[in-house]
Amino acid sequence: MQDGQKVCVKCGSWQNWRRFLPVSNATLSLLVALTSVLTVFISTFANQYRTIYPVRExxxxxxxxxxxxxxxxxxxxxxxxxxxxxxxxxxxxxxxxxxxxxxxxxxxxxxxxxxxxxxxxxxxxxxxxxxxxxxxxxxxxxxxxxxxxxxxxxxxxxxxxxxxxxxxxxxxxxxxxxxxxxxxxxxxxxxxxxxxxxxxxxxxxxxxxxxx
Missing domain, CATH: 2.60.40 (Immunoglobulin-like)
Structure with a gap:
């Protein structure tokens, strides 16, 4: 390992702060995808709610x-x-x-x-x-x-x-x-x-x- 190297070329593990997070790249990708889906769901739900219960002001x-x-x-x-x-x-x-x-x-x-x-x-x-x-x-x-x-x-x-x-x-x-x-x-x-x-x-x- 060279000084300042962030990823081990043999095992592929992170050597900076990310090594303390027991999360793989695949898990991070899934979390990003889940966040996107939740954002769309919440926005759609909010619009549907205001359609059923519209604001009158x-x-x-x-x-x-x-x-x-x-x-x-x-x-x-x-x-x-x-x-x-x-x-x-x-x-x-x-x-x-x-x-x-x-x-x-x-x-x-x-x-x-x-x-x-x-x-x-x-x-x-x-x-x-x-x-x-x-x-x-x-x-x-x-x-x-x-x-x-x-x-x-x-x-x-x-x-x-x-x-x-x-x-x-x-x-x-x-x-x-x-x-x-x-x-x-x-x-x-x-x-x-x-x-x-x-x-x-x-x-x-x-x-x-x-x-x-």
């Missing part, structure tokens, strides 16, 4: 233009399924603290004046896509003024079994600003249907009460 923010009475929603779909926004958004005026109501920290049981916004734009947001949708006030004769607003809307996840998810929007006016921030709230703890009926004063049997 949408982030919504927005702004309101008080001059044009236009509500703009900025939606990003982080999930695996396309999502579709409702055509209409129902908004109640004159809330003392719309944010606290949306967070479930306070409640409003008295009926309030309602306005509706609608859109004819594309409302479908593909997986890992971002879309902006503008909603216009259905009447030109009304302005929000400087009132806080609580809005009800919904989106549906398409593909497979359709799932509808309700959400709330709050508009808090800022005097002198060209636009007001719009915040969205998703909550499974709030009874949004009961809250909507309290604010609208509608008959739950009426076909017009829903915001979906």
């Amino acid at each position: 949408v982030d919504i923010s927005g702004s309101y233009d008080p001059q044009k009475n236009v509500l703009t929603l900025d939606i990003y779909n982080f999930g695996d399924l396309p999502a579709k926004l409702a055509t209409n958004i129902h908004c109640f005026l004159g809330m003392e603290n719309a944010m606290e109501i949306a967070l479930g920290m306070s409640r409003e049981d008295e009926p309030a004046a309602m306005v509706k916004y609608w859109t004819v734009e594309n409302r479908v947001i593909g997986p890992r896509k971002n879309v902006k949708v503008e909603y216009a006030l259905q009447t030109d004769a009304l302005s929000l003024g400087l009132q806080q607003v609580l809005c009800f809307s919904a989106l549906s996840y398409l593909g497979g079994k359709t799932k509808i998810e309700d959400f709330l929007l709050t508009i808090v006016p800022r005097e002198g600003d060209y636009w007001w921030a719009v915040d969205a709230f998703f909550s499974e703890e709030l009874d949004m249907e009961k809250m909507y009926l309290n604010l609208s004063g509608d008959d739950p049997e009426s076909p017009n009460y829903s915001w979906h």
Whole structure:
């Protein structure tokens, strides 16, 4: 054996750190092949799992233009399924603290004046896509003024079994600003249907009460 020689020319054994590993070249080759197979299997399993149990996650923010009475929603779909926004958004005026109501920290049981916004734009947001949708006030004769607003809307996840998810929007006016921030709230703890009926004063049997 010469100095620095890593493999014995007679027995073929390693002379460096690898001699302490009781693994042959054939075993190492099998381990490499097994690793490759496991990688493909895990990737395939993960894809199949997300097909059966897809991720549903949408982030919504927005702004309101008080001059044009236009509500703009900025939606990003982080999930695996396309999502579709409702055509209409129902908004109640004159809330003392719309944010606290949306967070479930306070409640409003008295009926309030309602306005509706609608859109004819594309409302479908593909997986890992971002879309902006503008909603216009259905009447030109009304302005929000400087009132806080609580809005009800919904989106549906398409593909497979359709799932509808309700959400709330709050508009808090800022005097002198060209636009007001719009915040969205998703909550499974709030009874949004009961809250909507309290604010609208509608008959739950009426076909017009829903915001979906």
